[in-house]
Amino acid sequence: MQEQKKILVFGADGQLGTAIMQLSTHFPAYDITGKTIEDLDLTNFEAVEQTLATEKPHLIINCAAYTAVDNAETDKKTCFEINVYAIENIAKICKKQNIFLVHISSDYVFEGKNYKPYLESDSVKPIGVYAQSKLLGEQAILSVKPKSIIIRTSWLYSFTGKNFVKTMLKLGKERNELSVVFDQIGSPTYAPDLAKAILNIAGKLNKQKAEIYHFSNEGVTSWYDFAKEIIMLSGRDCKILPIETKDFPTPATRPHFSVLNKKKIKNEFEIEIPHWKDSLILCLEKLKET
Template sequence: MLNILVTGSHGQLGSEIHELSHEYPNTYFFTDKEELDITDAKTLRQYIEHNAINAILNCAAYTTVDKAESEEELADKINHLAVKYLATIAKEHNIKLIHISTDYVFDGTIYRPYLETDATNPQSIYGKTKLLGENALLHTKLPNSVIIRTSWVYSSYGANFVKTMLRLGKEKESIGVIFDQVGSPTYAKDLAKTILEILPKINNTQTEIYNYSNEGVASWYDFAQEIMKMAKLTCKVNPIETSQYPTPAKRPHYSLLNKSKIKNEYTIEIPYWKDSLEVCLRKMGERK
Protein backbone atom coordinates (compact mmCIF):
# COMPACT_ATOMS: atom_id res chain seq x y z
CA MET A 1 0.00 0.00 0.00
CA LEU A 2 1.25 3.42 -0.96
CA ASN A 3 0.44 6.88 0.36
CA ILE A 4 -0.02 8.66 -2.95
CA LEU A 5 -0.12 12.43 -3.39
CA VAL A 6 -2.05 13.40 -6.53
CA THR A 7 -1.55 17.05 -7.48
CA GLY A 8 -3.86 18.84 -9.90
CA SER A 9 -6.63 16.46 -8.91
CA HIS A 10 -9.42 18.71 -10.23
CA GLY A 11 -7.98 18.70 -13.75
CA GLN A 12 -8.76 16.25 -16.53
CA LEU A 13 -6.10 13.67 -15.69
CA GLY A 14 -6.36 14.09 -11.92
CA SER A 15 -10.13 13.62 -12.09
CA GLU A 16 -9.75 10.43 -14.12
CA ILE A 17 -7.20 9.09 -11.61
CA HIS A 18 -9.65 9.91 -8.82
CA GLU A 19 -12.41 7.98 -10.59
CA LEU A 20 -10.17 4.93 -11.17
CA SER A 21 -8.44 4.97 -7.78
CA HIS A 22 -10.86 2.50 -6.17
CA GLU A 23 -9.57 -0.16 -8.60
CA TYR A 24 -6.00 0.35 -7.32
CA PRO A 25 -6.15 0.09 -3.50
CA ASN A 26 -3.84 2.62 -1.90
CA THR A 27 -4.23 5.66 0.33
CA TYR A 28 -4.71 8.69 -1.91
CA PHE A 29 -4.29 12.37 -1.08
CA PHE A 30 -6.10 14.27 -3.84
CA THR A 31 -5.09 17.92 -3.86
CA ASP A 32 -5.48 20.94 -6.06
CA LYS A 33 -4.20 24.49 -5.62
CA GLU A 34 -6.94 25.19 -3.04
CA GLU A 35 -5.72 22.34 -0.81
CA LEU A 36 -1.98 22.47 -1.49
CA ASP A 37 0.20 25.16 -3.07
CA ILE A 38 2.98 23.15 -4.74
CA THR A 39 4.79 26.38 -5.64
CA ASP A 40 5.46 26.93 -1.91
CA ALA A 41 8.36 24.62 -1.04
CA LYS A 42 7.91 24.89 2.74
CA THR A 43 4.19 24.10 2.67
CA LEU A 44 4.78 21.27 0.22
CA ARG A 45 7.47 19.70 2.40
CA GLN A 46 5.29 19.90 5.51
CA TYR A 47 2.35 18.27 3.71
CA ILE A 48 4.46 15.41 2.31
CA GLU A 49 6.17 14.72 5.63
CA HIS A 50 2.99 14.99 7.71
CA ASN A 51 1.14 12.50 5.51
CA ALA A 52 4.10 10.13 5.05
CA ILE A 53 3.77 10.35 1.26
CA ASN A 54 5.81 7.72 -0.60
CA ALA A 55 4.53 8.26 -4.15
CA ILE A 56 3.62 11.41 -6.09
CA LEU A 57 1.58 11.74 -9.27
CA ASN A 58 2.17 15.29 -10.47
CA CYS A 59 -0.79 16.13 -12.69
CA ALA A 60 -0.66 19.85 -11.86
CA ALA A 61 0.32 22.17 -14.69
CA TYR A 62 -0.26 25.59 -16.17
CA THR A 63 -1.84 24.49 -19.47
CA THR A 64 -3.41 27.63 -20.91
CA VAL A 65 -0.99 27.66 -23.82
CA ASP A 66 -1.76 31.09 -25.32
CA LYS A 67 -2.20 32.86 -21.99
CA ALA A 68 1.22 31.58 -20.90
CA GLU A 69 2.80 33.92 -23.45
CA SER A 70 1.78 36.86 -21.22
CA GLU A 71 1.97 35.00 -17.87
CA GLU A 72 5.44 33.49 -18.11
CA GLU A 73 6.26 33.94 -14.42
CA LEU A 74 3.16 32.06 -13.27
CA ALA A 75 3.64 29.32 -15.88
CA ASP A 76 7.26 28.93 -14.74
CA LYS A 77 6.26 28.68 -11.06
CA ILE A 78 3.85 25.82 -11.75
CA ASN A 79 5.51 24.00 -14.66
CA HIS A 80 9.13 24.37 -13.56
CA LEU A 81 9.78 25.49 -9.98
CA ALA A 82 7.06 23.30 -8.44
CA VAL A 83 8.54 20.26 -10.21
CA LYS A 84 11.95 21.17 -8.82
CA TYR A 85 10.53 21.32 -5.29
CA LEU A 86 8.68 18.01 -5.70
CA ALA A 87 11.80 16.30 -7.05
CA THR A 88 14.04 17.67 -4.29
CA ILE A 89 11.68 16.54 -1.51
CA ALA A 90 11.13 13.18 -3.22
CA LYS A 91 14.89 12.60 -3.33
CA GLU A 92 15.25 13.37 0.39
CA HIS A 93 12.47 10.94 1.35
CA ASN A 94 12.95 8.22 -1.30
CA ILE A 95 9.56 8.93 -2.89
CA LYS A 96 8.40 7.59 -6.27
CA LEU A 97 7.41 10.33 -8.70
CA ILE A 98 5.49 10.37 -11.97
CA HIS A 99 5.50 13.76 -13.68
CA ILE A 100 3.34 14.60 -16.70
CA SER A 101 4.85 16.60 -19.55
CA THR A 102 3.91 17.47 -23.12
CA ASP A 103 4.61 17.08 -26.83
CA TYR A 104 5.09 20.88 -26.88
CA VAL A 105 8.72 20.36 -25.79
CA PHE A 106 9.33 19.53 -29.47
CA ASP A 107 9.31 21.96 -32.40
CA GLY A 108 7.37 19.64 -34.71
CA THR A 109 9.81 19.66 -37.63
CA ILE A 110 10.95 16.02 -37.75
CA TYR A 111 7.82 14.57 -39.42
CA ARG A 112 8.19 11.10 -37.96
CA PRO A 113 6.97 9.93 -34.55
CA TYR A 114 9.11 11.52 -31.85
CA LEU A 115 11.30 9.30 -29.69
CA GLU A 116 12.04 10.15 -26.06
CA THR A 117 15.67 10.72 -27.06
CA ASP A 118 14.96 13.27 -29.81
CA ALA A 119 16.22 16.81 -29.35
CA THR A 120 13.80 19.19 -27.68
CA ASN A 121 13.14 22.68 -29.00
CA PRO A 122 9.95 24.20 -27.55
CA GLN A 123 8.40 27.07 -29.50
CA SER A 124 6.12 28.51 -26.80
CA ILE A 125 6.40 29.70 -23.21
CA TYR A 126 4.23 26.77 -22.19
CA GLY A 127 6.59 24.32 -23.90
CA LYS A 128 9.68 26.04 -22.53
CA THR A 129 8.44 26.01 -18.93
CA LYS A 130 7.42 22.34 -19.22
CA LEU A 131 10.91 21.50 -20.51
CA LEU A 132 12.47 23.41 -17.62
CA GLY A 133 10.38 21.25 -15.29
CA GLU A 134 11.62 18.10 -17.01
CA ASN A 135 15.22 19.26 -16.75
CA ALA A 136 14.83 20.13 -13.07
CA LEU A 137 13.65 16.59 -12.38
CA LEU A 138 16.43 15.06 -14.48
CA HIS A 139 19.03 17.22 -12.73
CA THR A 140 17.86 15.94 -9.32
CA LYS A 141 18.89 12.40 -10.36
CA LEU A 142 15.85 11.01 -8.57
CA PRO A 143 15.60 7.20 -8.71
CA ASN A 144 12.19 5.59 -9.30
CA SER A 145 10.93 8.62 -11.19
CA VAL A 146 9.21 8.89 -14.56
CA ILE A 147 8.35 11.68 -16.98
CA ILE A 148 5.42 10.94 -19.30
CA ARG A 149 5.06 13.18 -22.34
CA THR A 150 1.54 13.21 -23.72
CA SER A 151 -0.52 15.15 -26.27
CA TRP A 152 -3.97 16.54 -27.09
CA VAL A 153 -5.54 15.46 -23.80
CA TYR A 154 -9.32 15.35 -23.46
CA SER A 155 -11.80 13.92 -20.96
CA SER A 156 -15.40 14.04 -19.80
CA TYR A 157 -13.97 16.34 -17.09
CA GLY A 158 -12.74 19.90 -17.53
CA ALA A 159 -12.49 22.06 -20.63
CA ASN A 160 -11.02 20.54 -23.79
CA PHE A 161 -11.19 20.31 -27.58
CA VAL A 162 -13.90 17.63 -27.59
CA LYS A 163 -16.25 19.71 -25.45
CA THR A 164 -15.55 22.83 -27.53
CA MET A 165 -16.35 20.96 -30.77
CA LEU A 166 -19.58 19.55 -29.31
CA ARG A 167 -20.67 23.03 -28.24
CA LEU A 168 -19.80 24.65 -31.57
CA GLY A 169 -21.31 21.73 -33.46
CA LYS A 170 -24.66 22.44 -31.82
CA GLU A 171 -24.44 26.24 -32.20
CA LYS A 172 -23.05 26.70 -35.72
CA GLU A 173 -23.68 25.51 -39.26
CA SER A 174 -19.97 25.40 -40.08
CA ILE A 175 -16.58 25.91 -38.42
CA GLY A 176 -12.96 26.03 -39.56
CA VAL A 177 -10.47 23.66 -37.92
CA ILE A 178 -6.72 23.44 -38.51
CA PHE A 179 -5.61 20.56 -40.74
CA ASP A 180 -1.84 21.14 -40.85
CA GLN A 181 -1.09 20.28 -37.22
CA VAL A 182 -0.78 16.52 -36.83
CA GLY A 183 -0.51 14.35 -33.72
CA SER A 184 -2.68 11.98 -31.71
CA PRO A 185 -5.47 12.67 -29.21
CA THR A 186 -5.13 11.21 -25.70
CA TYR A 187 -8.13 10.17 -23.63
CA ALA A 188 -7.14 11.11 -20.09
CA LYS A 189 -8.79 7.97 -18.70
CA ASP A 190 -6.43 5.76 -20.75
CA LEU A 191 -3.42 7.70 -19.48
CA ALA A 192 -4.71 7.58 -15.89
CA LYS A 193 -5.09 3.79 -16.11
CA THR A 194 -1.55 3.44 -17.44
CA ILE A 195 -0.14 5.65 -14.66
CA LEU A 196 -1.85 3.60 -11.94
CA GLU A 197 -0.72 0.34 -13.53
CA ILE A 198 2.96 1.25 -13.93
CA LEU A 199 3.36 3.05 -10.57
CA PRO A 200 4.04 -0.08 -8.46
CA LYS A 201 6.35 -1.46 -11.17
CA ILE A 202 8.68 1.54 -11.38
CA ASN A 203 12.19 0.47 -10.41
CA ASN A 204 14.90 2.58 -12.02
CA THR A 205 18.09 4.23 -10.85
CA GLN A 206 17.43 7.48 -12.70
CA THR A 207 14.54 9.41 -14.25
CA GLU A 208 13.10 7.70 -17.32
CA ILE A 209 11.13 9.54 -20.01
CA TYR A 210 8.21 7.86 -21.79
CA ASN A 211 5.80 8.96 -24.51
CA TYR A 212 2.09 8.22 -24.21
CA SER A 213 -0.87 9.09 -26.42
CA ASN A 214 -3.58 7.02 -28.01
CA GLU A 215 -2.65 5.03 -31.11
CA GLY A 216 -3.17 6.41 -34.59
CA VAL A 217 -2.63 9.71 -36.36
CA ALA A 218 -4.94 12.70 -36.76
CA SER A 219 -5.00 16.38 -37.52
CA TRP A 220 -7.22 18.68 -35.47
CA TYR A 221 -9.51 18.68 -38.53
CA ASP A 222 -9.69 14.87 -38.52
CA PHE A 223 -10.38 14.92 -34.78
CA ALA A 224 -13.20 17.46 -35.19
CA GLN A 225 -14.72 15.52 -38.10
CA GLU A 226 -14.86 12.34 -36.02
CA ILE A 227 -16.46 14.15 -33.07
CA MET A 228 -19.21 15.55 -35.33
CA LYS A 229 -19.72 12.14 -36.98
CA MET A 230 -20.00 10.20 -33.70
CA ALA A 231 -22.26 12.83 -32.12
CA LYS A 232 -24.33 13.02 -35.33
CA LEU A 233 -24.00 16.78 -35.52
CA THR A 234 -24.68 18.43 -38.89
CA CYS A 235 -22.11 21.22 -38.44
CA LYS A 236 -19.75 21.28 -41.44
CA VAL A 237 -16.05 21.21 -40.58
CA ASN A 238 -13.84 23.12 -43.02
CA PRO A 239 -10.07 22.56 -43.10
CA ILE A 240 -7.97 25.68 -42.53
CA GLU A 241 -4.24 26.32 -42.30
CA THR A 242 -2.48 27.43 -39.14
CA SER A 243 -1.74 30.76 -40.83
CA GLN A 244 -5.48 31.40 -41.11
CA TYR A 245 -5.93 31.06 -37.34
CA PRO A 246 -3.10 33.01 -35.69
CA THR A 247 -2.55 32.44 -31.95
CA PRO A 248 -0.14 34.07 -29.45
CA ALA A 249 1.69 30.74 -28.91
CA LYS A 250 3.35 28.78 -31.70
CA ARG A 251 2.39 25.10 -31.82
CA PRO A 252 4.27 22.15 -33.34
CA HIS A 253 3.01 21.17 -36.80
CA TYR A 254 3.87 17.52 -36.21
CA SER A 255 4.01 16.03 -32.73
CA LEU A 256 3.16 12.36 -33.11
CA LEU A 257 4.77 10.37 -30.28
CA ASN A 258 6.45 6.99 -30.59
CA LYS A 259 5.11 4.84 -27.73
CA SER A 260 7.30 1.74 -28.22
CA LYS A 261 9.33 2.30 -25.03
CA ILE A 262 6.43 2.39 -22.57
CA LYS A 263 4.59 -0.43 -24.38
CA ASN A 264 7.65 -2.71 -24.34
CA GLU A 265 8.94 -1.97 -20.83
CA TYR A 266 5.56 -2.13 -19.08
CA THR A 267 3.67 -4.48 -21.44
CA ILE A 268 0.73 -2.17 -21.87
CA GLU A 269 -1.78 -1.96 -24.70
CA ILE A 270 -2.82 1.47 -25.92
CA PRO A 271 -6.27 1.96 -27.49
CA TYR A 272 -6.82 3.50 -30.93
CA TRP A 273 -7.86 7.14 -30.65
CA LYS A 274 -11.23 6.71 -32.35
CA ASP A 275 -12.17 3.85 -30.01
CA SER A 276 -11.31 5.94 -26.97
CA LEU A 277 -13.19 8.95 -28.34
CA GLU A 278 -16.27 6.76 -28.66
CA VAL A 279 -15.90 5.58 -25.04
CA CYS A 280 -15.65 9.19 -23.83
CA LEU A 281 -18.62 10.39 -25.90
CA ARG A 282 -20.74 7.50 -24.63
CA LYS A 283 -19.87 8.43 -21.06
CA MET A 284 -20.88 12.03 -21.79
CA GLY A 285 -24.13 10.87 -23.42
CA GLU A 286 -23.05 12.43 -26.71
CA ARG A 287 -22.53 9.26 -28.79
CA LYS A 288 -25.54 9.02 -31.10
Protein backbone atom coordinates (compact mmCIF):
# COMPACT_ATOMS: atom_id res chain seq x y z
CA MET A 1 0.00 0.00 0.00
CA GLN A 2 1.33 3.41 -1.02
CA GLU A 3 2.27 5.76 1.81
CA GLN A 4 -0.19 8.61 2.36
CA LYS A 5 1.05 12.05 1.36
CA LYS A 6 1.02 14.20 4.49
CA ILE A 7 -0.59 17.61 3.95
CA LEU A 8 -0.62 20.41 6.52
CA VAL A 9 -3.17 23.21 6.09
CA PHE A 10 -2.47 26.64 7.59
CA GLY A 11 -5.57 28.77 8.21
CA ALA A 12 -7.61 25.60 8.67
CA ASP A 13 -10.59 27.45 10.18
CA GLY A 14 -11.02 30.00 7.37
CA GLN A 15 -13.39 29.57 4.41
CA LEU A 16 -10.91 27.74 2.19
CA GLY A 17 -9.14 25.89 4.99
CA THR A 18 -12.45 24.60 6.31
CA ALA A 19 -13.46 23.44 2.82
CA ILE A 20 -10.17 21.54 2.44
CA MET A 21 -10.54 19.88 5.84
CA GLN A 22 -14.13 18.87 5.05
CA LEU A 23 -13.03 17.27 1.76
CA SER A 24 -10.21 15.30 3.36
CA THR A 25 -12.24 12.09 3.67
CA HIS A 26 -12.75 12.11 -0.12
CA PHE A 27 -8.98 11.98 -0.68
CA PRO A 28 -7.74 8.83 1.10
CA ALA A 29 -4.30 9.18 -0.54
CA TYR A 30 -3.67 12.17 1.74
CA ASP A 31 -3.23 12.48 5.48
CA ILE A 32 -4.55 16.02 5.99
CA THR A 33 -4.18 17.94 9.24
CA GLY A 34 -4.87 21.59 9.94
CA LYS A 35 -3.49 24.44 12.04
CA THR A 36 -5.38 27.58 13.03
CA ILE A 37 -3.81 30.87 14.12
CA GLU A 38 -4.54 29.78 17.71
CA ASP A 39 -2.58 26.55 17.13
CA LEU A 40 0.44 28.17 15.52
CA ASP A 41 1.70 31.76 15.21
CA LEU A 42 2.94 31.87 11.62
CA THR A 43 4.91 35.05 12.32
CA ASN A 44 7.07 33.10 14.81
CA PHE A 45 9.86 31.59 12.69
CA GLU A 46 11.13 29.20 15.39
CA ALA A 47 7.64 27.91 16.21
CA VAL A 48 6.85 27.24 12.55
CA GLU A 49 10.23 25.61 11.95
CA GLN A 50 9.80 23.32 14.97
CA THR A 51 6.24 22.39 14.01
CA LEU A 52 7.23 21.43 10.47
CA ALA A 53 10.27 19.50 11.69
CA THR A 54 7.98 17.53 14.01
CA GLU A 55 5.01 17.07 11.64
CA LYS A 56 7.18 16.38 8.56
CA PRO A 57 4.52 17.21 5.93
CA HIS A 58 5.16 16.59 2.23
CA LEU A 59 3.02 19.61 1.36
CA ILE A 60 1.76 22.79 3.01
CA ILE A 61 -1.39 24.54 1.80
CA ASN A 62 -1.27 28.08 3.14
CA CYS A 63 -4.79 29.50 3.38
CA ALA A 64 -3.90 31.80 6.28
CA ALA A 65 -4.22 35.48 5.44
CA TYR A 66 -5.22 38.90 6.72
CA THR A 67 -8.27 39.56 4.54
CA ALA A 68 -9.89 42.66 6.11
CA VAL A 69 -9.30 44.81 3.02
CA ASP A 70 -10.58 48.09 4.48
CA ASN A 71 -9.09 47.61 7.96
CA ALA A 72 -5.70 47.03 6.37
CA GLU A 73 -5.56 50.70 5.37
CA THR A 74 -5.15 51.63 9.05
CA ASP A 75 -3.57 48.38 10.29
CA LYS A 76 -0.70 47.92 7.86
CA LYS A 77 1.58 46.40 10.51
CA THR A 78 -0.68 43.42 11.25
CA CYS A 79 -1.58 42.97 7.59
CA PHE A 80 2.08 42.83 6.52
CA GLU A 81 3.08 40.56 9.42
CA ILE A 82 0.59 37.92 8.28
CA ASN A 83 0.55 38.41 4.49
CA VAL A 84 4.25 39.14 3.92
CA TYR A 85 6.65 38.31 6.76
CA ALA A 86 4.90 35.06 7.78
CA ILE A 87 4.88 33.98 4.13
CA GLU A 88 8.59 34.64 3.82
CA ASN A 89 9.17 32.54 6.98
CA ILE A 90 7.10 29.68 5.59
CA ALA A 91 8.87 29.82 2.22
CA LYS A 92 12.33 29.72 3.84
CA ILE A 93 11.43 26.79 6.08
CA CYS A 94 9.79 24.90 3.20
CA LYS A 95 12.93 25.30 1.12
CA LYS A 96 15.18 24.22 4.00
CA GLN A 97 13.05 21.17 4.86
CA ASN A 98 12.17 20.30 1.22
CA ILE A 99 8.42 20.78 1.71
CA PHE A 100 6.19 21.72 -1.24
CA LEU A 101 4.20 24.93 -0.69
CA VAL A 102 0.80 25.83 -2.13
CA HIS A 103 0.08 29.48 -1.34
CA ILE A 104 -3.20 31.33 -1.95
CA SER A 105 -3.03 34.85 -3.34
CA SER A 106 -5.51 37.34 -4.76
CA ASP A 107 -6.87 39.09 -7.85
CA TYR A 108 -6.13 42.33 -5.94
CA VAL A 109 -2.51 42.24 -7.14
CA PHE A 110 -3.88 43.74 -10.37
CA GLU A 111 -4.86 47.38 -10.82
CA GLY A 112 -8.15 46.41 -12.42
CA LYS A 113 -8.06 48.47 -15.60
CA ASN A 114 -8.00 45.54 -18.04
CA TYR A 115 -10.86 44.67 -20.37
CA LYS A 116 -9.90 41.03 -20.84
CA PRO A 117 -9.15 38.34 -18.21
CA TYR A 118 -5.76 38.70 -16.55
CA LEU A 119 -3.02 36.22 -17.41
CA GLU A 120 -0.52 35.09 -14.78
CA SER A 121 2.16 36.97 -16.73
CA ASP A 122 0.29 40.31 -16.88
CA SER A 123 1.74 43.34 -15.11
CA VAL A 124 0.77 43.71 -11.46
CA LYS A 125 -0.08 47.01 -9.78
CA PRO A 126 -1.74 46.71 -6.35
CA ILE A 127 -3.87 49.68 -5.28
CA GLY A 128 -4.16 49.36 -1.51
CA VAL A 129 -2.39 48.06 1.60
CA TYR A 130 -4.03 44.62 1.45
CA ALA A 131 -3.30 44.36 -2.28
CA GLN A 132 0.34 45.39 -1.72
CA SER A 133 0.69 42.78 1.02
CA LYS A 134 -0.58 39.99 -1.23
CA LEU A 135 1.86 40.93 -3.97
CA LEU A 136 4.78 41.16 -1.53
CA GLY A 137 3.84 37.73 -0.19
CA GLU A 138 4.03 36.35 -3.72
CA GLN A 139 7.36 38.08 -4.31
CA ALA A 140 8.78 36.64 -1.09
CA ILE A 141 8.02 33.13 -2.35
CA LEU A 142 9.40 33.88 -5.82
CA SER A 143 12.57 35.27 -4.20
CA VAL A 144 13.14 32.37 -1.77
CA LYS A 145 12.24 29.81 -4.47
CA PRO A 146 10.90 26.83 -2.54
CA LYS A 147 9.15 24.15 -4.60
CA SER A 148 5.79 25.85 -4.79
CA ILE A 149 2.77 27.11 -6.62
CA ILE A 150 0.90 30.35 -5.99
CA ILE A 151 -2.82 30.32 -6.78
CA ARG A 152 -4.51 33.69 -7.25
CA THR A 153 -8.24 33.59 -6.68
CA SER A 154 -11.10 36.10 -6.48
CA TRP A 155 -14.36 36.88 -4.70
CA LEU A 156 -14.09 33.87 -2.37
CA TYR A 157 -17.24 32.74 -0.56
CA SER A 158 -18.60 29.64 1.16
CA PHE A 159 -21.34 28.41 3.46
CA THR A 160 -18.94 29.06 6.37
CA GLY A 161 -17.26 32.28 7.54
CA LYS A 162 -18.05 35.87 6.62
CA ASN A 163 -18.59 36.59 2.93
CA PHE A 164 -20.69 38.47 0.38
CA VAL A 165 -23.25 35.69 -0.09
CA LYS A 166 -24.05 35.40 3.62
CA THR A 167 -24.12 39.20 3.99
CA MET A 168 -26.62 39.55 1.12
CA LEU A 169 -28.83 36.82 2.59
CA LYS A 170 -28.83 38.54 5.99
CA LEU A 171 -29.49 42.03 4.62
CA GLY A 172 -32.05 40.69 2.15
CA LYS A 173 -34.02 39.38 5.10
CA GLU A 174 -33.80 42.65 7.04
CA ARG A 175 -34.38 45.23 4.28
CA ASN A 176 -36.75 45.91 1.39
CA GLU A 177 -34.00 47.13 -0.93
CA LEU A 178 -30.21 47.04 -1.20
CA SER A 179 -27.79 49.13 -3.26
CA VAL A 180 -24.88 47.19 -4.75
CA VAL A 181 -22.06 48.36 -7.04
CA PHE A 182 -22.44 47.37 -10.69
CA ASP A 183 -19.10 48.65 -12.02
CA GLN A 184 -16.78 46.16 -10.31
CA ILE A 185 -16.46 43.08 -12.51
CA GLY A 186 -15.01 39.71 -11.55
CA SER A 187 -15.69 36.02 -10.98
CA PRO A 188 -16.91 34.54 -7.69
CA THR A 189 -15.04 31.53 -6.28
CA TYR A 190 -16.86 28.90 -4.22
CA ALA A 191 -14.34 27.74 -1.61
CA PRO A 192 -15.18 24.00 -1.95
CA ASP A 193 -14.48 24.22 -5.71
CA LEU A 194 -11.04 25.72 -5.08
CA ALA A 195 -10.41 23.22 -2.28
CA LYS A 196 -11.24 20.30 -4.57
CA ALA A 197 -8.99 21.71 -7.31
CA ILE A 198 -6.07 22.12 -4.88
CA LEU A 199 -6.41 18.56 -3.59
CA ASN A 200 -6.62 17.20 -7.15
CA ILE A 201 -3.55 19.23 -8.11
CA ALA A 202 -1.64 18.09 -5.00
CA GLY A 203 -1.13 14.64 -6.48
CA LYS A 204 0.36 16.07 -9.69
CA LEU A 205 2.87 18.55 -8.29
CA ASN A 206 6.45 18.23 -9.48
CA LYS A 207 7.46 21.87 -9.90
CA GLN A 208 11.03 22.65 -8.89
CA LYS A 209 10.44 26.40 -8.74
CA ALA A 210 7.64 28.77 -7.81
CA GLU A 211 4.87 29.00 -10.40
CA ILE A 212 1.74 31.19 -10.49
CA TYR A 213 -1.76 30.03 -11.49
CA HIS A 214 -5.22 31.60 -11.57
CA PHE A 215 -8.43 30.00 -10.28
CA SER A 216 -12.01 31.21 -9.96
CA ASN A 217 -15.33 29.78 -11.01
CA GLU A 218 -16.28 30.07 -14.68
CA GLY A 219 -18.35 33.03 -15.80
CA VAL A 220 -18.11 36.78 -15.26
CA THR A 221 -20.40 39.02 -13.24
CA SER A 222 -20.66 42.24 -11.24
CA TRP A 223 -21.33 42.50 -7.51
CA TYR A 224 -24.78 43.85 -8.47
CA ASP A 225 -25.67 40.85 -10.66
CA PHE A 226 -24.16 38.47 -8.12
CA ALA A 227 -26.39 40.00 -5.44
CA LYS A 228 -29.46 39.77 -7.70
CA GLU A 229 -28.80 36.06 -8.28
CA ILE A 230 -28.36 35.42 -4.54
CA ILE A 231 -31.62 37.18 -3.66
CA MET A 232 -33.54 35.56 -6.53
CA LEU A 233 -32.39 32.02 -5.69
CA SER A 234 -33.07 32.51 -1.98
CA GLY A 235 -36.62 33.73 -2.60
CA ARG A 236 -36.05 36.91 -0.59
CA ASP A 237 -38.43 39.83 -1.23
CA CYS A 238 -35.75 42.49 -1.61
CA LYS A 239 -35.06 44.86 -4.50
CA ILE A 240 -31.42 45.19 -5.62
CA LEU A 241 -30.47 48.65 -6.92
CA PRO A 242 -27.33 49.30 -9.03
CA ILE A 243 -24.93 52.02 -7.87
CA GLU A 244 -21.48 53.16 -8.99
CA THR A 245 -18.38 52.59 -6.87
CA LYS A 246 -18.05 56.36 -6.37
CA ASP A 247 -21.45 56.32 -4.64
CA PHE A 248 -20.25 53.70 -2.14
CA PRO A 249 -16.89 54.96 -0.84
CA THR A 250 -14.68 52.53 1.10
CA PRO A 251 -11.27 53.07 2.77
CA ALA A 252 -9.59 50.70 0.27
CA THR A 253 -9.91 51.03 -3.49
CA ARG A 254 -11.10 47.88 -5.28
CA PRO A 255 -10.12 46.81 -8.81
CA HIS A 256 -12.86 47.66 -11.33
CA PHE A 257 -12.06 44.56 -13.39
CA SER A 258 -10.32 41.53 -11.93
CA VAL A 259 -11.43 38.57 -14.03
CA LEU A 260 -8.72 35.90 -14.05
CA ASN A 261 -7.75 33.82 -17.09
CA LYS A 262 -7.77 30.18 -15.95
CA LYS A 263 -6.49 28.40 -19.07
CA LYS A 264 -3.09 27.61 -17.54
CA ILE A 265 -4.37 25.76 -14.46
CA LYS A 266 -7.07 23.95 -16.47
CA ASN A 267 -4.66 22.79 -19.16
CA GLU A 268 -1.70 21.83 -16.97
CA PHE A 269 -3.66 19.94 -14.34
CA GLU A 270 -6.65 18.82 -16.45
CA ILE A 271 -9.26 20.16 -14.06
CA GLU A 272 -12.83 21.21 -14.83
CA ILE A 273 -14.21 24.32 -13.15
CA PRO A 274 -17.95 24.80 -12.48
CA HIS A 275 -19.82 27.97 -13.45
CA TRP A 276 -20.35 30.39 -10.58
CA LYS A 277 -24.15 30.18 -10.88
CA ASP A 278 -24.11 26.39 -10.42
CA SER A 279 -21.81 26.65 -7.41
CA LEU A 280 -23.94 29.39 -5.86
CA ILE A 281 -26.93 27.02 -5.96
CA LEU A 282 -24.87 24.38 -4.11
CA CYS A 283 -23.80 26.94 -1.51
CA LEU A 284 -27.36 28.08 -0.86
CA GLU A 285 -28.47 24.44 -0.50
CA LYS A 286 -25.72 23.88 2.09
CA LEU A 287 -26.79 27.01 3.97
CA LYS A 288 -30.38 25.72 4.08
CA GLU A 289 -29.09 22.50 5.69
CA THR A 290 -27.36 24.50 8.42
